[in-house]
Amino acid sequence: MRPASADAAFPFPSVGPRRHDPAAVAAVAQALTPLAADGLRLLVKPEECRRLSRDAYDYSPVLAARLAAAEAELVVCPVTVEQVEAVAAACAQRRVPITMRGAGTGNYGQAVPLLGGVLLTMTGLRTVRSASGDCVTAEAGCRLVAVDEVLASHGVEQRLLPSTYRTATIGGFVAGGSGGIGSMGWGFLRDPGNVLGMEIVTVEPHPRRHQLTGDAAAPLNHAYGTNGIMVALTMPTAPLHRWQELLVAVSDLDHGLALAEQLRRMALPIKELSLYDQRIAAMVRPMRGGATHDGGCRLIAVVALEALETVKTHLRRHKARLLVRRPQTVAGSLRELTWNHTTLHARANDPAWTYLQLLLPPEPAAVLRTLSRQQGDGLAWHLEAVRSGGEARWAALPLLRWNGAAALATVMETARNLGCTLFNPHVVTVEDGGLGVVDRDQVQAKRAYDPAGLLNPGKLRGWLEWEASGQGSAGPLMGG
Numbered sequence: 269m270r271p272a273s274a275d276a277a278f279p280f281p282s283v284g285p286r287r288h289d290p291a292a293v294a295a296v297a298q299a300l301t302p303l304a305a306d307g308l309r310l311l312v313k314p315e316e317c318r319r320l321s322r323d324a325y326d327y328s329p330v331l332a333a334r335l336a337a338a339e340a341e342l343v344v345c346p347v348t349v350e351q352v353e354a355v356a357a358a359c360a361q362r363r364v365p366i367t368m369r370g371a372g373t374g375n376y377g378q379a380v381p382l383l384g385g386v387l388l389t390m391t392g393l394r395t396v397r398s399a400s401g402d403c404v405t406a407e408a409g410c411r412l413v414a415v416d417e418v419l420a421s422h423g424v425e426q427r428l429l430p431s432t433y434r435t436a437t438i439g440g441f442v443a444g445g446s447g448g449i450g451s452m453g454w455g456f457l458r459d460p461g462n463v464l465g466m467e468i469v470t471v472e473p474h475p476r477r478h479q480l481t482g483d484a485a486a487p488l489n490h491a492y493g494t495n496g497i498m499v500a501l502t503m504p505t506a507p508l509h510r511w512q513e514l515l516v517a518v519s520d521l522d523h524g525l526a527l528a529e530q531l532r533r534m535a536l537p538i539k540e541l542s543l544y545d546q547r548i549a550a551m552v553r554p555m556r557g558g559a560t561h562d563g564g565c566r567l568i569a570v571v572a573l574e575a576l577e578t579v580k581t582h583l584r585r586h587k588a589r590l591l592v593r594r595p596q597t598v599a600g601s602l603r604e605l606t607w608n609h610t611t612l613h614a615r616a617n618d619p620a621w622t623y624l625q626l627l628l629p630p631e632p633a634a635v636l637r638t639l640s641r642q643q644g645d646g647l648a649w650h651l652e653a654v655r656s657g658g659e660a661r662w663a664a665l666p667l668l669r670w671n672g673a674a675a676l677a678t679v680m681e682t683a684r685n686l687g688c689t690l691f692n693p694h695v696v697t698v699e700d701g702g703l704g705v706v707d708r709d710q711v712q713a714k715r716a717y718d719p720a721g722l723l724n725p726g727k728l729r730g731w732l733e734w735e736a737s738g739q740g741s742a743g744p745l746m747g748g
């Protein structure tokens with residue numbers, strides 16, 4: 269096979285040096301200072317700016333090397349939508365870039381301010397405006413766990429949660445996340461119907477507020493906060509069952525897959541099914557289920573109470589052992605071993621692990637076999653049951669030993685050649701972390717809601733290309 273080019277696999281925008289005048293940032297701070305009396309906070313200390321300019325990008329050694337120096341000059345923490353508008357106005361009037369931040373749990377440096385400027389932290393906007401059995405409207409800084417607490421009294425919950433549900437905000441999830449617990453039934457956030465609407469604020473000298481629904485909201489979904497400030501989100505709900513968390517020992521990955529395939533085809537409410545190979549089962553201590561490691565694989569399932577007996581019958585048929593069964597909890601939940609939490613736990617054990625994100629082809633056996641053979645001990649399989657384009661599929665977040673960028677690029681190329689869709693977690697632009705293609709609607713939305721290109725600069729490749737083509741009217745970011 270032709271050796272993969274690491275540079276081509278991990279494109280990085282040439283963002284260059286800061287293009288705004290540092291004095292302009294000071295002027296923004298001065299303009300916003302009177303709002304401190306109403307709860308807005310301004311953080312200027314370099315150590316605070318540095319700490320908040322990070323997310324979980326260090327799971328990628330490629331990004332860790334490239335993003336270390338990026339840092340905001342001012343962090344602004346508003347508590348009302350009016351204050352968000354004031355920040356947008358102050359920055360737009362002085363052409364200072366704004367990078368949005370929720371809880372900063374993103375994996376790809378999404379909330380890292382590549383050009384400095386203002387970091388706008390949304391965790392102060394945390395009112396649940398309305399909730400019913402059908403949908404919820406919550407301010408963007410609400411933690412997902414808090415939204416579920418409100419919904420529980422209506423007998424419902426959010427359809428999709430990242431495994432970071434205890435910390436992550438609803439705005440950060442829609443702008444930066446993709447799916448997670450619930451994706452085996454509800455698909456991904458990008459699937460029409462999973463985000464019902466949003467209230468946004470534009471970045472202009474006189475900011476406007478818009479209510480967007482349906483197709484109008486779609487370009488801001490998973491756009492990393494590059495094309496509008498979301499201040500509230502309206503999301504649909506799902507029935508709240510008496511969920512039970514199961515940790516199951518299975519002899520090997522093939523048996524685990526056969527069991528999981530059977531479970532997901534039944535008429536059972538199951539919202540999470542994930543599989544972990546022997547290496548992960550040995551490495552991530554809570555997966556041992558209180559026992560010494562038995563050399564087997566693990567399956568985690570979250571099933572409704574009424575499904576439990578049927579599930580147990582099938583575990584027996586597949587000679588699988590139920591190690592843990594308990595009602596779903598919030599803290600210490602088995603859900604916090606799934607999705608990218610597996611990567612987190614593995615890296616806590618040994619930081620030499622990094623990871624990939626793949627949608628496997630409908631028949632995944634050849635991918636599992638070929639990559640296992642190619643990578644040997646340098647790869648550990650973690651599979652998640654998902655629904656993609658309406659079909660039951662497997663996503664994979666395999667752990668990979670870091671052997672340099674070229675080796676990682678080779679694995680990615682092999683996976684692609686085997687029919688996997690790759691969501692590259694070692695790049696910073698929306699497009700390169702997605703399907704690789706520019707979404708014209710996202711660029712159009714940026715032209716409408718952020719005409720000077722101030723929001724999260726460097727992260728929307730379509731915008732950079734549009735500017736480079738000479739059509740962009742924004743010109744360089746200037747002080748003043």
Ligand SMILES: Cc1cc2nc3c(=O)[nH]c(=O)nc-3n(C[C@H](O)[C@H](O)[C@H](O)COP(=O)(O)OP(=O)(O)OC[C@H]3O[C@@H](n4cnc5c(N)ncnc54)[C@H](O)[C@@H]3O)c2cc1C
Nearest residue numbers: 370371372373374378431437439440444445446448493498
């Ligand atoms: C251990 C671990 C596990 C994870 N598991 C999952 C998972 O299961 N599923 C998943 O999808 N992701 C997962 N992630 C990624 C991340 O945790 C989620 O996507 C999370 O929802 C991000 O929320 P946040 O509040 O931390 O957003 P941030 O990380 O703060 O921001 C994410 C992006 O959204 C933008 N943004 C934030 N708020 C706004 C706003 N109000 N308006 C416009 N733009 C905004 C930011 O600029 C940034 O680009 C995981 C990450 C880690 C570290």
